[in-house]
Every structure is written in C-alpha cells, then in structure tokens.
Amino acid sequence: MSALTIGIASFENPSALDRTMQAIRHCSRSDWHLTVFDNASQDEGVRQVIARHCAEEPRITAVWNQTNVGYCGAINAMLLACQTDYFLYFDNDATIQTIAYDLAMMQTLDAFHEVGLLFPRPFIHYPIPRPAYDEVLWGAGCCWIVNMLAAKDVWTVQEEFFDRHLGHHEEVDFCTRIRMAGWKIAAQRDVFITHEEHASRSPEANERINRGVVNWMHKNETKFGGKLQNYYSPNVMRYPLWPPHALYLEEYFLRNLPQDFNENPEEVVINGERFDLIKVPRTRGFYRRRII
Numbered sequence: 001m002s003a004l005t006i007g008i009a010s011f012e013n014p015s016a017l018d019r020t021m022q023a024i025r026h027c028s029r030s031d032w033h034l035t036v037f038d039n040a041s042q043d044e045g046v047r048q049v050i051a052r053h054c055a056e057e058p059r060i061t062a063v064w065n066q067t068n069v070g071y072c073g074a075i076n077a078m079l080l081a082c083q084t085d086y087f088l089y090f091d092n093d094a095t096i097q098t099i100a101y102d103l104a105m106m107q108t109l110d111a112f113h114e115v116g117l118l119f120p121r122p123f124i125h126y127p128i129p130r131p132a133y134d135e136v137l138w139g140a141g142c143c144w145i146v147n148m149l150a151a152k153d154v155w156t157v158q159e160e161f162f163d164r165h166l167g168h169h170e171e172v173d174f175c176t177r178i179r180m181a182g183w184k185i186a187a188q189r190d191v192f193i194t195h196e197e198h199a200s201r202s203p204e205a206n207e208r209i210n211r212g213v214v215n216w217m218h219k220n221e222t223k224f225g226g227k228l229q230n231y232y233s234p235n236v237m238r239y240p241l242w243p244p245h246a247l248y249l250e251e252y253f254l255r256n257l258p259q260d261f262n263e264n265p266e267e268v269v270i271n272g273e274r275f276d277l278i279k280v281p282r283t284r285g286f287y288r289r290r291i292i
Contacts, residue, residue, distance in 0.1 A: 003031045004102055005084045008092055009074035010038040014045035016093035016196050021053045021060070024090065029100040035081075037063045037074040072164035079151055079161045085109075087146050093196035094142040096120075101191040105145045108133055108188055116150025116183025117175060119143070120191040126252045133186040137248060141171030142195040146178075153181040166219065168212020176220070179244045238286055253281045 006024060010017055017036075024034060034057075036050050050062045069077070079087055086109055088102060098104070098120070105118050112132060119139030127134040154177040155161055162170040175185050217231035217239075224242045225233075240249045265276040280292045 002086075002106075003033065003084045004086055004088060004106060005078075005082045006032055006034045006088045006090065006102075007075070007078040007082075008034070008036045008090050009071055009078075010036050010041065010046060010050065010092045011068070011071075012041050012043050012046060013092055014043055014049045017046060018049045018053075019095050020090055020092055021049070023095045023097075025053070025057055025060075027096045027099050028102045030102040030106060032059060032102060034060045035063060035078055036060065037065065037078055039065055039068045039070070039074055070164060072160070072162040072170050075162050076160045076164070079146075079148075082148055085148055087148060087151070089141075089144055089146075091142040091195065095194045095196075096143070097192040097194060098190065101188075104191055105188050108186070109145065109147055112184075112186075114184045115186045116147050116153075116178045116181070117185050118145045119185075119187045120193045121187060121189065122192065123195065124187040126249060127187060128248075128252055128255060130186075134189060135248075136185050136187050137245060137252075138172045138175035138185060139187060140195065142197075143193050144171070147183070150178050150181065150183045153183070154178055163219070166212050166215045168209045169216035170212075173216055173219070176242070176244050179248075235290070238283075240282075241292075257281065 006028070008017070008020060021034070021036070024032075036053075038046060038050060041047070047064075054060050054062055063077070065074070075089065078089075086106055088105070090096070101120065105120070108118060109115055115133065118133075119136065120143055123140030123142065124134070124136045125139065126137040128136075151161055154174065159165075159173075159177070161174065163173050164170070166173060179185060214231045217236070220239070220242060221229040221231060221233065221236060225237050229236065239245055262279055265278045268275050268277055278292075280287065282292075
C-alpha cells in the first residue's frame with residue numbers, strides 16, 4: 001500500500017478541529033501523513049490544538065499561512081504540494097467514523113482505475129449502484145479522496161484545481177470537470193463521516209452560497225450554452241441538461257422511475273411534422289412552460 005497525503009483546511013473553530021484530528025489519528029491505518037493548512041486563524045485555541053497534535057504525532061505537520069487565502073486557496077496549495085498518488089481531504093469539522101477508512105478508499109482507487117474522485121457516505125447525490133461502489137453525480141466537499149492523475153487532468157492556471165472565482169459549489173464544479181476529463185465519481189459504501197457544517201449555517205454563509213450558485217451557473221451556462229447564456233437567461237439550461245450530467249442522470253432516472261414512464265409519449269403535429277412530447281423528470285418548480 002502506497003503512502004497517503006491527508007489535508008485539512010483550518011480556520012477558527014478549535015474544538016471541531018480537535019475532534020477531526022483525533023478521529024483521523026484514531027481511524028487511519030495507512031502510511032499516512034497529515035498536513036493542516038491554517039488560514040490565518042485569529043483564535044489562539046486553533047494554534048494550541050494544531051501544535052499539540054504535531055507534538056504528539058510526528059506524521060502531522062502544520063502550514064501557518066500569514067493571510068487567509070480561502071478554502072480553495074488552501075486546497076489548491078495542498079494539492080500542488082502533494083507527492084503521493086492520492087490526496088484525502090477533510091473539512092475542519094468533518095469527523096471520520098470508520099476504522100481503516102483510508103485503506104478501504106485507497107483499495108477502491110487501486111482496483112478501479114476509472115474512479116477519479118471518491119466520497120464517503122452519507123453526503124452523496126444521485127447514486128447508481130455498481131458492483132463494487134456507488135457511482136454518483138457529486139458529493140459534499142467536507143471529505144473526499146482524489147486520484148492525483150485525475151486532479152492533474154483538470155488543473156488549469158485559470159481554474160487551478162478548485163476554481164476560486166466561484167465562491168461556493170467549487171467541489172461540484174471540480175466533479176463536473178473530472179467527469180469531463182473521462183473519470184468517474186464514486187462513493188465508498190462502507191465509509192461514513194459526520195459533518196458539523198459550521199461554515200454553512202449563518203446568514204452570511206447562505207448569502208455566500210447563493211452567490212456561488214449564481215457564479216457556478218454563469219460559468220457553465222457560458223461553457224455549455226454559449227457566451228450569451230447565463231443564470232438569468234429566460235431559457236437557462238439547468239444542470240441536469242449539461243452534457244457531462246445528462247447521460248448519467250438519464251441512467252439514474254431510468255433506474256428509479258416506473259418502467260413504462262416513457263412508453264406512450266404524447267404526440268403533436270407542427271407544419272405536418274410529428275413530434276413526441278417526451279415526459280421529463282424535473283425538480284419541483286423547474287421547467288414549467290419550457291420545451292425540453
């Protein structure tokens with residue numbers, strides 16, 4: 001089993017960080033090394049927690065950033081510095097629950113070379129069961145492991161690994177780009193975490209998240225629909241229709257909808273030409289008065 005680099009993006013919240021680091025030390029069984037990238041935390045308790053763990057465990061090192069480069073800046077810096085085949089990430093309030101989780105996830109990546117990015121449970125979306133793992137559209141960014149070959153496939157000077165211009169949805173964007181590069185996104189069925197979500201529960205966080213969704217849609221509407229398309233366009237393409245997602249979600253819905261869902265589509269004649277009006281699964285409220 002090869003060595004594993006683990007990373008935490010740290011900012012404030014020392015008690016949750018302590019739980020995350022304790023769980024990593026307790027549950028990890030690989031030849032691991034943990035880097036804690038602190039984003040100029042002002043709470044002295046953060047420094048005390050990190051320093052204590054570094055003193056107790058020589059496989060833990062700290063990066064004390066003098067300015068806050070943000071979540072994406074921290075992840076991009078750790079990925080750029082990674083010298084191992086795989087990089088495993090934790091938020092500073094994500095706690096692993098499964099002993100030897102690292103070995104299980106590395107073994108999946110070793111055995112299934114099509115998987116570029118692997119998530120634990122339960123924070124995954126649109127799972128499709130495969131024989132050895134669940135393929136997913138994407139997962140929550142609180143914990144994941146990436147094959148560095150896949151990460152390098154999507155790195156650009158403009159977007160880096162995580163696109164820091166979005167403000168939120170960076171992991172979802174990362175998943176989309178990895179899928180576009182020809183890799184699969186998957187979930188490990190037997191690995192579980194908990195996530196306290198400190199960074200996403202305040203009114204300020206909700207505003208940041210909403211802005212990030214708009215930025216993410218702006219970026220990909222331009223990419224998949226043309227430079228005049230954006231989040232506010234009257235006929236905006238929602239993410240299930242973007243080419244990297246459409247075929248995957250078609251399989252997902254075919255597995256979960258009644259077998260006869262599209263057996264008898266309605267028909268309309270326009271200027272003598274017949275068209276099928278196919279039924280389309282849609283999130284509640286989306287696509288009303290739209291031709292899909």
